[in-house]
Amino acid sequence: MDIARLTTDVLILGAGGAGLFAALHAHDADPSLDITIAVKGLLGKCGCTRMVQGGYNVALAPGDSIERHFMDTIEGGKWLPNQDLAWALCSGAVERIRELENELGCFFDRNPDGTVHQKAFAGQTFDRTVHKGDLTGIEIISRLAEQVWKRNIRRLEEHRALDFIVARDGTLAGVVMIDVRSGLPLFVQARCVLLATGGGPTMYRFHTPSGDKSCDGLAMALRAGLPLRDMEMVQFHPTGLLAGAHTRMTGTVLEEGLRGAGGHLQDGSGARFMHRYDPRDERATRDIVSRAIFAEMRAGRTTRNGGVWLSMAHLGPDNVRRQFKGMVERCADCGFDLAAGKVEVVPTAHYMMGGVEFDVDCTTEREGLLVAGEDSGGVHGANRLGGNGVANSTVFGGIAGETMARQLRRPQSQREPDVDVLHASIARAMRPFDLHANGAGAPGQLESLRERLFTTMWDDAGIVRDATGLGRASAALTALKVELDAYRLPHAARDPAFNVTWHDWLNLSSLVDVSQVIVHAALARENSRGAHFRVDFPDAGDLDTSSYTRARQAADGTLTVEAIPVQFTRVRPGQSLV
Numbered sequence: 213m214d215i216a217r218l219t220t221d222v223l224i225l226g227a228g229g230a231g232l233f234a235a236l237h238a239h240d241a242d243p244s245l246d247i248t249i250a251v252k253g254l255l256g257k258c259g260c261t262r263m264v265q266g267g268y269n270v271a272l273a274p275g276d277s278i279e280r281h282f283m284d285t286i287e288g289g290k291w292l293p294n295q296d297l298a299w300a301l302c303s304g305a306v307e308r309i310r311e312l313e314n315e316l317g318c319f320f321d322r323n324p325d326g327t328v329h330q331k332a333f334a335g336q337t338f339d340r341t342v343h344k345g346d347l348t349g350i351e352i353i354s355r356l357a358e359q360v361w362k363r364n365i366r367r368l369e370e371h372r373a374l375d376f377i378v379a380r381d382g383t384l385a386g387v388v389m390i391d392v393r394s395g396l397p398l399f400v401q402a403r404c405v406l407l408a409t410g411g412g413p414t415m416y417r418f419h420t421p422s423g424d425k426s427c428d429g430l431a432m433a434l435r436a437g438l439p440l441r442d443m444e445m446v447q448f449h450p451t452g453l454l455a456g457a458h459t460r461m462t463g464t465v466l467e468e469g470l471r472g473a474g475g476h477l478q479d480g481s482g483a484r485f486m487h488r489y490d491p492r493d494e495r496a497t498r499d500i501v502s503r504a505i506f507a508e509m510r511a512g513r514t515t516r517n518g519g520v521w522l523s524m525a526h527l528g529p530d531n532v533r534r535q536f537k538g539m540v541e542r543c544a545d546c547g548f549d550l551a552a553g554k555v556e557v558v559p560t561a562h563y564m565m566g567g568v569e570f571d572v573d574c575t576t577e578r579e580g581l582l583v584a585g586e587d588s589g590g591v592h593g594a595n596r597l598g599g600n601g602v603a604n605s606t607v608f609g610g611i612a613g614e615t616m617a618r619q620l621r622r623p624q625s626q627r628e629p630d631v632d633v634l635h636a637s638i639a640r641a642m643r644p645f646d647l648h649a650n651g652a653g654a655p656g657q658l659e660s661l662r663e664r665l666f667t668t669m670w671d672d673a674g675i676v677r678d679a680t681g682l683g684r685a686s687a688a689l690t691a692l693k694v695e696l697d698a699y700r701l702p703h704a705a706r707d708p709a710f711n712v713t714w715h716d717w718l719n720l721s722s723l724v725d726v727s728q729v730i731v732h733a734a735l736a737r738e739n740s741r742g743a744h745f746r747v748d749f750p751d752a753g754d755l756d757t758s759s760y761t762r763a764r765q766a767a768d769g770t771l772t773v774e775a776i777p778v779q780f781t782r783v784r785p786g787q788s789l790v
């Protein structure tokens with residue numbers, strides 16, 4: 213097969229906050245660089261940064277400080293974050309928010325005195341979340357995209373990265389991808405590559421991230437033998453909309469502010485239940501509220517569709533309509549009256565704290581490969597504070613851009629790909645076509661495989677875990693992998709151009725691989741911290757001897773998980789910087 217080739221200095225995978233900031237900073241550091249952004253969707257229209265509702269955490273106001281933001285991040289992360297990364301996040305956010313406003317032209321909400329308005333978010337000791345109503349992400353991504361369009365930066369839209377390709381000596385030569393529109397492979401040879409495909413826990417029955425996210429980047433990193441840390445840490449948001457199985461609106465986040473403003477959670481019979489789980493009632497943290505709802509669901513005290521009610525009417529319908537316009541309209545689209553009635557909700561998988569291990573300058577252990585945003589691990593530890601996600605992607609995206617420009621100041625030639633590795637990657641991706649052509653494999657139903665993945669991860673590797681369930685999940689994932697590998701495309705889907713069925717198969721393959729890592733890391737962590745709760749090991753364990761999980765896949769596919777001691781480089785448990 214002929215494989216088209218493109219050569220560039222900098223290749224960026226993903227066009228969220230991380231990818232776009234990296235492109236801008238690399239270009240501004242050295243405008244002579246040839247920079248290419250490859251993105252699975254359309255630039256400016258895909259990924260989760262665009263979906264950010266609540267806002268951006270940054271210590272701006274008098275009385276707040278970087279130290280305070282840092283301590284909230286460390287304590288929220290249950291002492292598992294890499295403290296140097298967390299410090300870079302909190303200090304870098306101050307610079308990045310000014311850049312967003314003053315250089316990129318973002319408009320954020322302001323107080324009457326002209327200062328930037330900052331709202332309260334759960335788990336923080338200060339009101340520090342900068343926002344633009346509840347559409348903060350659209351403001352950020354739109355302004356970023358304009359700046360990228362303005363510059364001489366190449367865009368490969370609807371290009372799906374498949375694998376990192378090494379040279380014969382094992383160094384990184386580039387990335388092979390599929391042009392979704394033509395279905396043809398393309399090898400992009402690059403001197404530096406940034407992984408910024410944004411994780412995304414879409415292997416759970418209920419989830420919030422955008423449909424283009426299927427953990428492809430993490431699966432690529434796994435196949436490349438890179439270490440992934442904290443993969444057991446999957447954050448569930450307690451109130452995802454439950455609008456029935458027929459609509460993708462199911463799982464969509466109904467923002468935390470609803471509970472913060474005094475919203476009530478009720479079981480199927482209309483009785484409030486949070487007082488049985490936490491003295492803060494509905495204002496308890498995301499993990500506690502999610503577990504409480506899950507317990508009600510397991511006890512069968514649910515609504516018609518198997519969730520619980522969120523009720524706001526007692527706060528006055530006009531008041532709710534005024535305060536939560538976007539949420540009220542979103543619910544109305546799905547037939548719910550949030551202002552005067554009740555809405556069915558369910559916990560929903562929201563964010564992966566885990567990802568590729570990296571350094572403060574965004575380098576990884578593989579020379580020439582950097583990572584930023586939700587694909588990276590170590591910034592948030594066991595839990596991410598709401599508002600720290602978009603700060604993470606934009607702060608580290610910018611740093612990655614600068615690092616790549618700096619690295620490329622050293623003369624460095626392009627590396628030739630190992631053609632065997634390149635062809636093996638394409639053969640893996642094309643397998644369902646080959647099985648079709650040979651009449652081999654099984655036609656199967658991707659929808660039923662997806663349903664099994666959803667059920668497995670939701671029931672056995674979700675909000676509440678134990679060794680038996682995790683063991684069951686691992687076996688189910690192994691069986692799913694075998695069936696996926698034997699999947700043959702149906703006759704009607706034999707054209708690779710814009711072949712949604714094929715991409716569904718590729719998505720599922722990435723998700724199953726990464727799910728297996730989540731399950732193994734969850735089995736290895738025999739305590740309960742933040743987002744990870746084991747009924748068979750309910751204690752948090754000793755904070756002073758905290759360790760994080762490091763998962764790595766060997767060339768033969770064997771997965772190992774090690775416990776690595778956390779280095780308390782800035783503050784120890786029991787101490788504080790404020």
Ligand SMILES: Cc1cc2nc3c(=O)[nH]c(=O)nc-3n(C[C@H](O)[C@H](O)[C@H](O)COP(=O)(O)OP(=O)(O)OC[C@H]3O[C@@H](n4cnc5c(N)ncnc54)[C@H](O)[C@@H]3O)c2cc1C
Pocket residue numbers: 225226227228229230231250251252253258259260261262263264265266267268269371372373374408409410411420421422424425426428429465562563584585586587598599600601602603605
């Ligand atoms: C509904 C919702 C609300 C949120 N609200 C907040 C909030 O209020 N505050 C906050 O801090 N965080 C919030 N988050 C989290 C936040 O969106 C993420 O932390 C952050 O935006 C991730 O940025 P990123 O650049 O890493 O990834 P993304 O913005 O998700 O971008 C990933 C990019 O990678 C591309 N991609 C994926 N796979 C491939 C592939 N194989 N090849 C090429 N490209 C690929 C995608 O198309 C996309 O362009 C929210 C998330 C969701 C889902």
